[in-house]
Every structure is written in structure tokens, then in C-alpha cells.
Amino acid sequence: MANEEFVNVYFFGKRYSVPANLTIMTGLEYAGYQLVRGCGCRNGFCGACATIYRIKGDAELHMALACQTKVEDNMYVATLPFFPLQKKVYDINQVEPTQQIMMQLYPEIYSCIGCNACTKACPQGLNVMQYIAYAQRGDFKKCADESFDCVMCGICSSRCPAGISHSQVAELARRINGKYLTPDAEHLKQRVKEIYDGNFKAAMEDYMSKSDAEIREMYNTREIEK
Amino acid sequence: MYPDSYQESLAKVAAKRAENAAAEPRRMTADEKDALLKEYHPDYREDQFEEIKIGPNKGEKAPHELVAMLQAHSRVHAGDVDLDKPQYDVDVLIIGAGGAGSSAAIEADEAGANVLMTTKLRIGDANTMMAEGGIQAADKENDSPQQHFLDAYGGGHFAAKKELVEKLVTEAPEDIQWLNDLGCEFDKDETGRMITTHGGGTSRKRMHACKDYSGAEIMRTLRDEVQNRKIPILEFTSAIELLKDEEGKAAGAVLVNMETLELTVVRAKTVILATGGAGRMHYQGFPTSNHYGATADGLVLAYRAGAKLLYQHTLQYHPTGAAYPDQIYGALVTEKVRSLGAKIVNKDGEIFVHPLETRDVEAAAIIRECKKGNGVETDHGCGVWLDAPIIDIKNGEGTIKKRIPAMYRMFEKRGIDISKEPILVYPTLHYQNGGVDINTDCETAVKDLFAAGEVTGGVHGTNRLMGNSLLDVIVFGRDAGKAAGARFKDVEIKGKLNLNHVDAFEDELKAAGVETDLVSPKLLSKYVDQKTLLQGPGIIQ
Numbered sequence: 001m002a003n004e005e006f007v008n009v010y011f012f013g014k015r016y017s018v019p020a021n022l023t024i025m026t027g028l029e030y031a032g033y034q035l036v037r038g039c040g041c042r043n044g045f046c047g048a049c050a051t052i053y054r055i056k057g058d059a060e061l062h063m064a065l066a067c068q069t070k071v072e073d074n075m076y077v078a079t080l081p082f083f084p085l086q087k088k089v090y091d092i093n094q095v096e097p098t099q100q101i102m103m104q105l106y107p108e109i110y111s112c113i114g115c116n117a118c119t120k121a122c123p124q125g126l127n128v129m130q131y132i133a134y135a136q137r138g139d140f141k142k143c144a145d146e147s148f149d150c151v152m153c154g155i156c157s158s159r160c161p162a163g164i165s166h167s168q169v170a171e172l173a174r175r176i177n178g179k180y181l182t183p184d185a186e187h188l189k190q191r192v193k194e195i196y197d198g199n200f201k202a203a204m205e206d207y208m209s210k211s212d213a214e215i216r217e218m219y220n221t222r223e224i225e226k
Numbered sequence: 227m228y229p230d231s232y233q234e235s236l237a238k239v240a241a242k243r244a245e246n247a248a249a250e251p252r253r254m255t256a257d258e259k260d261a262l263l264k265e266y267h268p269d270y271r272e273d274q275f276e277e278i279k280i281g282p283n284k285g286e287k288a289p290h291e292l293v294a295m296l297q298a299h300s301r302v303h304a305g306d307v308d309l310d311k312p313q314y315d316v317d318v319l320i321i322g323a324g325g326a327g328s329s330a331a332i333e334a335d336e337a338g339a340n341v342l343m344t345t346k347l348r349i350g351d352a353n354t355m356m357a358e359g360g361i362q363a364a365d366k367e368n369d370s371p372q373q374h375f376l377d378a379y380g381g382g383h384f385a386a387k388k389e390l391v392e393k394l395v396t397e398a399p400e401d402i403q404w405l406n407d408l409g410c411e412f413d414k415d416e417t418g419r420m421i422t423t424h425g426g427g428t429s430r431k432r433m434h435a436c437k438d439y440s441g442a443e444i445m446r447t448l449r450d451e452v453q454n455r456k457i458p459i460l461e462f463t464s465a466i467e468l469l470k471d472e473e474g475k476a477a478g479a480v481l482v483n484m485e486t487l488e489l490t491v492v493r494a495k496t497v498i499l500a501t502g503g504a505g506r507m508h509y510q511g512f513p514t515s516n517h518y519g520a521t522a523d524g525l526v527l528a529y530r531a532g533a534k535l536l537y538q539h540t541l542q543y544h545p546t547g548a549a550y551p552d553q554i555y556g557a558l559v560t561e562k563v564r565s566l567g568a569k570i571v572n573k574d575g576e577i578f579v580h581p582l583e584t585r586d587v588e589a590a591a592i593i594r595e596c597k598k599g600n601g602v603e604t605d606h607g608c609g610v611w612l613d614a615p616i617i618d619i620k621n622g623e624g625t626i627k628k629r630i631p632a633m634y635r636m637f638e639k640r641g642i643d644i645s646k647e648p649i650l651v652y653p654t655l656h657y658q659n660g661g662v663d664i665n666t667d668c669e670t671a672v673k674d675l676f677a678a679g680e681v682t683g684g685v686h687g688t689n690r691l692m693g694n695s696l697l698d699v700i701v702f703g704r705d706a707g708k709a710a711g712a713r714f715k716d717v718e719i720k721g722k723l724n725l726n727h728v729d730a731f732e733d734e735l736k737a738a739g740v741e742t743d744l745v746s747p748k749l750l751s752k753y754v755d756q757k758t759l760l761q762g763p764g765i766i767q
């Protein structure tokens with residue numbers, strides 16, 4: 001690696017010197033940790049690598065995804081590979097898309113004290129407190145949109161004095177929105193029915209029975225939608 | 227922020243942007259593509275492959291790294307565990323909790339089976355979670371299942387098993403509806419019409435998406451549903467060997483707790499392998515877009531149990547892996563960037579390939595351009611530009627932020643605004659085209675052993691199209707769940723559970739003169755720096 005600059009980071013309070021261009025995750029590995037927990041997609045999608053850090057001498061606590069965050073000099077790092085979130089079970093076919101369901105499954109959202117710690121902590125930069133407010137009101141669409149980029153790392157919940165499992169609340173809102181509140185795709189329903197009725201059977205059999213040369217010709221000369 | 231050394235090239239790209247935005251690059255002819263692939267695609271580099279010496283695919287080729295795992299020793303032998311006292315006794319054991327495994331679990335549960343899932347990391351720590359671009363289905367008026375068939379079969383170089391492709395495309399619309407009904411949030415317009423785009427190699431706009439978190443949205447919906455159904459999942463627990471009964475039918479597995487290393491025996495009437503891909507094998511030294519647990523374990527387990535592989539020598543190198551900065555080297559830059567109109571240009575800002583050729587052709591064209599010296603040099607080698615700002619020029623300002631927010635965020639965090647600057651890219655190891663051979667019921671050559679998703683081969687021939695893999699895991703995941711959910715009712719496990727096939731495999735290794743210290747499946751890749759470590763019994767005795 002061309003970059004020869006090193007920084008001092010403190011993993012769980014112990015100092016290691018690691019190349020400055022690493023992430024917290026690859027820094028841990030460089031230091032000698034073989035990760036099992038706290039490492040999933042390695043690219044910011046799965047939320048496995050929730051991490052807390054503080055720069056020495058600084059009062060502020062930072063929350064981050066270890067795979068997405070560069071190491072810094074004097075960074076004190078603790079990983080948060082698991083956080084006990086509450087996931088309530090429900091039958092998606094039975095729920096009704098009203099505020100009632102939130103009150104029933106996640107009543108603690110109504111104890112939100114508005115401290116905004118969740119929003120400040122979100123490594124995805126989401127307005128977490130706002131989407132919880134939408135959920136309180138039963139505005140599932142807005143809650144779904146606002147929370148869409150959530151990776152369910154649990155960091156917000158670790159900071160919440162009201163014990164809210166934000167990402168689970170948002171998951172419920174998104175499923176309700178996707179299933180009940182977004183209009184159905186009529187062309188999709190139509191196509192499912194046509195297939196069920198066997199409308200494409202003959203054409204498909206015809207394609208399947210083509211010789212290699214014929215199908216190649218068809219493929220190479222097929223018209224491509226602009 | 228890009229280093230100073232890139233600025234000259236960046237200026238050239240910017241100067242040509244308007245012209246490039248309007249350009250309609252030519253597509254290659256079939257002959258041009260063939261010639262390009264033979265010379266530049268990694269699958270054609272003979273020195274990177276070797277012959278498999280034993281087992282059902284003896285005599286065929288596979289990458290060195292895979293052969294090493296296929297021909298390694300088992301991690302467990304008869305006598306290491308008491309196979310007569312299984313800790314679990316279930317109807318359906320599902321190995322791997324990504325998209326395919328979770329879909330299978332839901333269907334097997336629906337069929338009334340007693341299901342157990344086991345997975346290496348957590349449910350959803352999987353390639354499915356990472357899919358950005360979308361999922362194909364022929365549900366628009368100008369499209370049809372047979373048109374989808376033509377694209378998939380042709381895109382896969384006419385090598386796929388036709389009957390599997392037929393299933394893939396015919397069940398696609400129904401499965402999109404299924405996901406929709408589970409609450410998955412597809413991109414739709416105000417009337418509910420699906421917003422669909424092209425992907426590389428599609429002849430109709432049939433790519434459905436959930437912004438550029440398509441896989442994440444599908445995966446978290448499936449995970450929530452699995453949890454709602456209270457299907458038991460053993461997390462941080464990997465399968466290290468399949469078990470058979472005295473008739474040689476698959477009848478369970480030996481699992482290892484990834485943290486405590488404790489072994490667990492599961493007796494199961496049917497087993498579904500859904501372990502996904504192999505990016506973390508880093509074939510030919512390529513970086514990868516895959517999740518941490520993608521180490522071809524399923525191929526090893528199935529192969530030792532006597533299942534046949536298909537097209538194990540073909541891998542997919544995604545043309546646009548991030549080549550800069552270091553922290554995201556190899557990470558995927560979704561094809562959707564090109565679907566939305568971005569062009570690929572060289573260091574002088576010249577277009578050298580149509581942006582939506584099939585992935586293998588596109589990747590080979592980029593490798594060729596770099597070999598010609600027309601790429602931008604990086605710490606790891608070379609890259610070419612994916613000129614993303616063209617998207618906003620063509621579709622209106624704000625399109626990037628709205629349609630590919632994950633991409634925008636990934637680069638914004640590193641000080642690169644992709645609505646203003648291009649992205650430096652180079653091919654990255656992305657997908658295992660081949661895998662365990664299955665029939666239309668998802669059954670392998672081993673009775674009662676089913677497989678679905680990226681671990682299988684045959685659905686995509688020797689090259690998979692974008693959007694057909696998410697589709698594959700839903701279609702065949704569900705089908706495997708249904709098949710096992712029907713089969714278990716007639717299964718009788720005969721006699722004792724055993725690892726005889728492992729002993730036989732070890733004998734074959736010896737007879738073939740294979741000498742190795744390696745064990746497999748690999749489970750995790752080591753990224754730890756080489757250090758001098760304490761040898762022997764460890765700290766606590």
C-alpha cells in the first residue's frame with residue numbers, strides 16, 4: 001500500500017498503531033482481531049458493525065458503522081455487535097393500517113421525550129425522531145419514506161432513554177405501507193393472471209424447442225426497447 | 227476527494243460530458259464479444275484453473291482456490307461427535323439465512339413443516355442484503371416471459387438449463403406480487419405502476435427496484451416475516467458437514483458455533499442448502515463486492531456428499547467495483563448507475579464501450595482498456611471512469627439523490643459528490659454463476675438434499691444478468707421450501723446418521739494422491755495481518 005501514514009487508535013482501551021487509510025473494521029483486523037461478530041456485509045448495508053467512539057479529550061460520543069468509518073488518531077473504540085431490540089410479532093395479513101397497531105405493538109414510542117439522541121446517533125443520517133413521530137400519528141407512509149435507508153444497526157435504540165426499538169417500529173411501518181397503502185400494480189396482477197391462465201405456454205414451448213442456431217439468431221437480432 | 231494526480235483526467239471527462247451524455251454508443255457484434263471475452267475475461271485465463279481430481283466433476287476445471295477447498299480435509303470425522311444423539315430433530319433443515327434460505331423457510335413453514343434455520347452470521351448478513359440494483363420480472367405490456375427467457379438464456383451464453391430458465395421467468399411476476407403482498411416497497415408511480423428500467427442485457431425495461439436498497443428491502447421484509455412466524459434460527463452457527471442415513475439420503479448436518487466452536491448435530495428429513503456465493507474466495511486475487519460469509523461452503527458440503535456441480539469454473543466479475551478510495555476498494559457500484567444513463571469513459575473522457583453490454587463483456591472491455599494504458603492509475607492497479615453526473619443531465623437534477631441514495635451516500639462520505647464528479651471503477655468479483663446442479667424441484671443428485679439461490683448452477687448458464695439473481699433466490703428459494711415441505715411427509719430416515727461419505731471422500735483424496743493440510747469449508751477468510759502468535763494449547767489450559 002502506497003499510503004505509509006499511521007495513526008494510534010485504542011480498541012477497547014488498548015493502543016494499536018494502524019495505517020491511516022483503514023476503516024475501523026479493517027483497523028481491528030490489522031491489529032490482529034479475527035472478526036466473527038460485528039461484521040456482515042462489510043459495506044454499509046447490514047448494520048452488523050455498530051460502533052461507539054470518542055476522540056481522546058473530546059466530550060462528544062460518536063456512533064458509527066465500523067466498515068464505513070476511517071480510523072482517526074486518538075480514537076477510543078468500542079464495538080456494539082449486539083443490542084437487545086424488541087421485535088414484536090404480528091400477522092401481516094391481519095394488521096390494520098391504523099395508529100392502533102402501533103399503540104398495541106410498540107406503546108413505548110409514546111414515551112418519547114424528544115431528546116433527539118436517536119437522530120444525532122444515526123450513522124445513516126436519518127431523522128429518526130421524526131420518523132418515530134410519524135409512527136406515533138399512524139402516518140405510515142411518511143414513517144416508511146423517512147426510515148427507508150435504515151440498516152437496523154440498533155445504535156439509535158442504544159441511546160434512547162425511552163427504550164424504543166426504532167428500527168423495528170419502522171420495519172412495521174414499511175411493511176404496512178408496502179402492502180396496504182401503496183396502490184396495487186394493475187399490470188402485475190394482470191400478468192400473474194395471464195400466466196395462471198396459461199396464455200404464454202405455447203409461446204414458451206416454442207422458444208424452448210428452438211434449435212441452438214435459431215435461438216442464437218433470435219437473441220442476436222432481438223429488438224431492444226429504447 | 228480525488229487526489230491531484232487525477233485532476234487532469236477529471237477535467238477531460240468534464241469537458242466531454244455534454245457530448246458523451248448525448249452519445250448513443252454502438253453495441254458490439256456477437257463476434258466482437260466472443261473475441262474480447264477470450265482475450266480479456268478472467269474466466270478464460272487458463273493458468274488460473276486446474277483439474278478437479280476426485281468426485282462427481284472429476285476431470286473438469288475449477289479455479290485453484292476452489293479446487294483447494296473441494297479437495298481439502300473435512301473439519302469433522304466420525305467419532306468427533308455423537309451422531310446418535312442429535313440436539314435437533316426436524317422436518318426441514320435450512321442452511322443459510324439469506325434471501326433463498328428465508329424464502330424457503332417461509333414456504334416450508336407454510337406447508338406445515340417443522341423448520342430449523344442455521345446461518346453463519348446473523349439472518350440477513352448475506353449477499354441478498356447488499357443487492358442494490360433490482361429484480362427482473364416481465365410484467366409490463368410490451369414484455370413477456372418468453373422475452374425474458376430470451377434475454378436470460380442468451381445472456382447466459384445459451385448454456386443454462388432451459389427448464390430452470392423457464393421456471394425463473396414464468397414464476398417471476400407471481401413472486402414480485404408475493405413480495406409486494408408481504409409489504410416489500412417497490413418503486414411505483416402514483417398509480418401503482420412499477421417503475422422499471424433496463425439492466426445490462428435486457429431487451430425490455432423490466433428491472434424493478436426499491437431505490438438502490440432493493441436487496442436490503444427484500445431481505446429485511448423476509449427476515450421480519452421469518453421472525454413473525456417464529457421459525458427457529460441458529461445464528462453464528464455454520465454447517466460444516468452434511469449427514470446421511472444408511473440409504474445415503476441427506477439426513478441432517480453437523481454444525482459449529484462460530485464463537486464457542488461447540489458442535490451440534492441436527493437430524494432432518496430434508497435439507498435445503500442456501501449458502502450463497504463465493505466472493506470471499508478472492509479468485510485470481512480480485513477484490514469482491516460480497517458479504518463476509520461468502521466462501522463457497524455449500525459447494526464443498528454438497529460435493530463431499532456426492533452432489534454434482536455445474537459451471538463451477540464461471541464467475542461473474544462486476545464491471546463497476548469501486549477503484550477509489552481504498553476503504554471501499556472492490557465495493558459494488560450498482561449497475562443501476564448505468565441503467566439510469568451514466569457512461570463508461572477512459573482517462574481521456576472517451577467512450578469505449580456501450581454501458582449496458584452484459585457484465586462479462588463490459589468487464590472484459592474495461593480490463594482491455596486498462597491494459598491498453600487508457601486507464602487511470604491507482605494504488606491497486608488501474609480504473610476507468612463511470613460518469614455518473616450524466617444521469618442528472620439526462621433525467622433532471624436530483625435524480626441521483628432520489629434513485630440511487632445508497633451510492634450517493636457511499637461516495638459523499640468520502641468527499642466525492644457523484645452528481646458532480648465521476649466514479650473510478652474496475653471489475654470486482656461479484657457472483658458465482660455456477661454451483662450445485664439441481665432439477666426443477668431444486669433437488670440435487672443427493673436424495674432429499676435441495677439447493678436454491680447463488681449456491682446452485684444452471685439457472686444463469688455462464689453469465690448472470692443483473693436482476694435475475696434476486697429473482698432466482700425468491701423463485702427457487704420458495705420452490706425449494708415447497709418441495710421439501712411436501713417431501714418430508716414421505717421421508718423415513720433409515721438406520722443411523724453417519725459421515726461415511728466423508729470417510730470415503732478422504733480415501734479418494736488419498737488414492738488420487740492429493741496431499742494437503744487444508745480443511746474446508748472455509749467459513750471465513752482471514753484478513754488479519756500475519757503476526758507471530760503463541761502456538762500450542764492457548765492461554766487457558
Ligand SMILES: Cc1cc2nc3c(=O)[nH]c(=O)nc-3n(C[C@H](O)[C@H](O)[C@H](O)COP(=O)(O)OP(=O)(O)OC[C@H]3O[C@@H](n4cnc5c(N)ncnc54)[C@H](O)[C@@H]3O)c2cc1C
Pocket residue numbers: 321322323324325326327344345346347348349350351352353354355356357358359360361362440441463464465466500501502503515516517519520521523524558656657678679680681692693694695696697699747749
Ligand atoms: C453487492 C451486491 C449487489 C448485488 N446486486 C444485485 C442486484 O441488483 N440484482 C440481483 O438480482 N442480484 C444482485 N446481487 C446478487 C444477489 O444479491 C445474490 O446472488 C443473492 O442475493 C444470493 O442470495 P442467496 O440467498 O443465495 O445467498 P446469500 O444471500 O448470500 O445468503 C447465504 C447465507 O448463507 C450463509 N452461509 C454461508 N455458508 C454457510 C454455512 N457453511 N453454514 C451456514 N450458513 C452459511 C451466509 O452467511 C448467508 O447468510 C448482488 C450481490 C451483491 C454482493
Ligand code: FES
Pocket residue numbers: 038039040041042043044045046047048049065066067068151
Ligand atoms: S458490516 Fe454491514 S454495515 Fe458494516
